[in-house]
Amino acid sequence: MVDREILKIAIAALLHDIGKFSERASVEIPQDYVINNQALYQPKYNHRYTHRHSLHTAYFFDSFSKYLPKQILTDSTADTSLINLAAMHHKPTSAEQLIIREADILSSGIERKEFEEQDAQSRMPKEIPLSTIFEDISINENWKENKPESFKFVYPLATLSPKSIFPVEKSSLKQIDYKTLYEQFIELFKKLPHIEYSPLWFEHLDSLLFLFTSSIPSATVTRDDAGDFKEIITDISLYDHSRLTAAIATAFYAYHRETNSINIDAIKDRDIEKFLLIEGNFYGIQDFIFSDTGDTRKNAAKLLRGRSFYVSLLSELASDFIVEKIGLPSTSIVVNAAGKFRMILPNTERAIKLLAEAENEINDWLIKNFYGEVSIGISSVTASFNVLIDTETLSDIGKKLGKVSEERKFHKFDILKYAGAKTTYLNEFSSEFGICPLCNRRPAGDRNKIDDEHLCDVCFDHVNIGRNLTSKDYIAITYKDADLKDKLRIPIYNRYQLAFITGKLRDLVEAGKVRHFWDINSLWQEELHLSKELFSIKLINAYVPRFTEEHKDAEILEKLKYDESEESLKEIDNLINYGGILSFAHLGKLSLHKIDSEYQGVPALGVFKADVDNLGTIFMKGLRKEKRTFSRYTTLSRQLNLFFTLYVPYLCRTEFKNIYTVFTGGDDLFVIGPWKDTFEFALRVKEDFSKYCCENREISLSAGLFITKSETPVINMAKFSEEALDKAKQKGKNKLTVFDVSVSWDDLSKLAEIESHLHNWLEEEIITKAFSYKLNEIVKMVEEEIHLRQSNSFDLSSLNSLTWRAKLYYSTIRNVAKGYPKDKRIEIAEEVLTHLSLWLEKYRESMRIPLWKTLYMRRKA
Incomplete structure (x- = not known):
């Protein structure tokens, strides 16, 4: 349970700069309030009151106190009242207020000279937009001059959405409207639910x-240095700064309280290592999601979807387990994405002891239920204020934590504790139900029957989760003793339950049984619904293609029903009427197309996997030295994660509706769809990622695309797409590997033009499919020639590859434009030969990509 006083510190720190929002929105403060409170909250500079946003923060708390949890507002002195903790961070008079100030400075990453934005002689603060951190990333130290006019990209002022996260050019920015945004914020603030249960309300806030x-x-x-105002690079958002301030402040406060040193002198001592920086890693996530299974045909999609979400849940609740055990709020978890989390804890004996206990309890549970498939590793380093405020030493701390984390991978389990024979393993199986048909690991049980199959508890939970994710909007995380109907067979970490239903929620909240309540669908909308209550937002990548009205289109419906049995045809009609989920087999058929009343193409899937290149290097040296601050590292992590967790699923929901998101988050993604759609999707993701990163060529993606039949086991899909991605990395990065060829993204657009030429030649009967297959043989010879020249070793059997130019000439002159008049035929053949020779010389084995795509599309279904 979160400690009440610590939660108060967290709320105060999270809202300490809310006055900047209201000030820029031109909220009017009554003159009598100014007269009575200005001296209390605002410091003076040159005999003038400065930092007016502090007064705005105080006015916010006074104006909306009835919308704050009563438990936090009561039993406080003037020194520890919520309003004074938040609003006096520029003029602290108590130890507790000083903690908020120190956290504010540390979060900012620089001890700024005191000033008031309103007094600046430059542009007004409300006219200055948020810059993007991506424009100033360089791993080769090719940074622009560090001044505002050097950078051209900014973010539009808007509520967070899949579109608003993209930067725009300053020149295209519309007028900044803080007033409307603030009014909408206040409207939803007044409606924040669960005010009677402070930790839950805090997460909604x-x-x-x-x-x-x-x-x-x-x-x-x-x-x-001369004391004059100047505009700065504004690449840290108010949210990132405020949330990090809350994480630091709570660790700060917990340290001093547990060491009985809540006094101004102790708090001002910046050399003591008061902080414990934590990195948690989940090992074996991909092996777990794609682990070899038994007969998964009936529930393959549900199982895959459920497992993908489940491992995200394991990581989410592992970090939650730790902070809850220590008594800290959710804001102490600075980053949690893609199986990795970072948090800031107090460096106390109690916190270290409880952290070790939590790690052991989590791994005990994982070993018991997953036999070592997945585990958690916790790494930590200690740090002082002075180490974290200095960009050089902060960078060193980051490297040290990374090194400790890497070393931790080599001892994922305590061998002495967990090794040895499990003599009772076979005793768990019954002769009636035997082994679970989905995982081939755990005993099936009578109570876990789905589709006439008896599953183990774990697989039953995964299939159930996979089914509910696509149809529910809210998820409640409760404690295991909560009275729920449809709940997990095995509570996570023997502590947490999961429910997709909202029934009895109010009663459960009042009883203190609800740990989290997540909205998993609001952010996919174009606009927020201001009339609704706003709950904690959780970005769950659970988009799956569904049968919709669009599939009733005669052409699409004919594809879906192609080569189906009479029974299956009826099933498809039912699925369309009831919005059922498209199977992998159906997705594959959407790659077919009709030519002359006959279906052509390969009914196959495209399995696409991509991740960000050089991510470790970007974090280590991508920021210029003076910008390597706590807030910017946090901002960089969050911004990268948002592209994959918010934008990519939105892209699937709105434009690539037949693409199935297996997982997207952190810095990578894995999707499955019709192979033609997946090609287009890959190019679009690359294009949009470049826009998202301000066309910064030092931030790139590598990817692998594997074409396969729909009945291919998912584990093989994952394996071969991962191998394709690895090959792209090995070939220099910033590439896509497809058809076992790695090619730069820039060349892909040019190869697409070649593909268009090949299609047109086939349409106009200039070339035949037989000639296309002959071209495929020539491409192989080109590839062999490259290997010969690279190896610098020749033998008689391999010299044949050097004759590809002659064979190309012979095949072209002999086979191209056969049905055309002789004089026209020669002209066309020469043109085709010229094109093919140039393409093969320039693109070599990469010619396989347009050629094979053309052959795949022209093959008879």
Whole structure:
């Protein structure tokens, strides 16, 4: 349970700069309030009151106190009241207020000279947009001059959405409207639910700030050495700054409380290692998701979807388990994405002891239920304020934590504790139900019957989750003793239950049984519904293609029904009427197309896997030295994660509706769809990622695309797409590997033009499919020639590959434009030969890509 006083510190820290939002929205503060409170909250500079946003913060708390949890507002002195903790961070008079100030400075990453934005002689703060961190990333130290006019991309001021996360050019930016945004924020703030249960309300508040302050700059001006105001690079959002301030402040407070040192002198001592920086890694995630299974045909999609979400849940709740055990709020978890989390804890004996206990309890549970397939490894380093405020030492701490984390991978389990024969393993199986047909690992049980199959508890949970994810909008995480109907067979970490239903929620909240309540669908909408309550936002990558009205189109419906039995035809009609999920087999058929009343093409799937290149190097040296601050590292992690967790699923929902998201998050993605659609999707993701990163060529994607039949086991899909991705990395990165050829993204667009030529030649009967297959043989010879020249070793049997030019000439002159008049035929053949010779010389084995795509599309179904 989160400690009440620590939660108060977290709320105060999270809202300490809310006054910047209201000030830029031109909220009017009554003159009598100014007169009575200005001296209390605002410091002076040159005999003038500065930092007016502090007064705005105080006015916010006074104006909306009835919408704050009563448990947090009561039993406080002037020194520890919520309003004073938040609003006096520039003029602290108590140890607790000083903690918020120190956290504010540390989160900012620089001890700024005091100033008030409103006094600046440059542009007004509300006219300065948020810059993007991506434009100033360089692993080759090719940074632009570090001044605002050097950068041209900014974020539009808007609520967070799949579109608003993309930067735009300053010149195209519309007028900034803080007033409307603030009014919408207040409207939803007043409706935040679960005010009677503070930790749950606090998480909803965090999501509200996430939605409304992610595009607001945290600071816009500073003073130079001469004392004059100047505009600064505004690449840290108010949300990132405020949330990190909350994480630091709670660790700060917990440290001093547990060491009985809540006094100003102790708090000002910046050399003591008060912080414990934690990195948690889940090992074996992909092996777990794609583990070899038995007969999964009936529930393959549900199982895959359920497993993918389940491992995200394991990581989410592992970090939650730790902070809850120590008594810290959710904001102490700084980053949680793609099986990795980072958090800030107090460096106390109690926290270290509880952290070790939590790790052991989690791994005990994982070993018991998953036999070592997955495990969690916790790494930590200690740090002081002075180490974290300095960009050089902060970078060193990051490297040290990374090194400790890498070393941790080599001892994922305590061998002495977990090794040895499991003598009772076979005793768990019954002669009646035997082994689970989905995992081939655990005993099947009588109570877990799905589609006439008896499953084990774990697979039953995964299939059940996979089914519900596509049809429910909310997820409740409760404690295991909560009274729920449809719940997990095995509570996670023997502590948490999961429910997709909202029944009895109010009663469960009042009883303190609800740990989290997540909205998993709101952010996919174009606009927020201001009339609804806003719950904690959780980005769950659970998009699956469904049968819709679009599939009733005669042409599409004919594809789906192609080569189906009479029974299956009726099933397809039912699936369309009831919005059922498209199977892998159906997705494959959507790659077919009709030519002359006959279906052509390969009814296959495209399995696409991609991730960001050089991610470790980007974090280690991508930021210029003076910008290597806590807030920017956090911002960089969150921004990368948003592209994959928010935008990519949105792209599937709106434009690539037949693409199945297996997982997207952190810095990578894995999707499955009709192979033709997946090709287009791959190019679109690359194009949009480049736009998202301001066309910064030092931030790139590598990817693998594997074409396969729909009945291929998922484990093989994962294996071969991973191998294709690895090959792209080995060939220099920033490439796509498809058909076992790695090619740069830039060349793909040019190869697409070649593909268009090949299609047109076939349509116009200039070339035949037989000639296309002959070209395929010539491409092989070109590839062999390359290997010969690279190896610099020749023998008689391999010299045949050097004759490809002659064979190309012979085949072209002999076979091209056969049905055309002789004089026209020679002209066309020469043109085709010229094109093919140039393409083969330039693109070599990469010619396989347009050629094979053409052959795949022209093959009789």
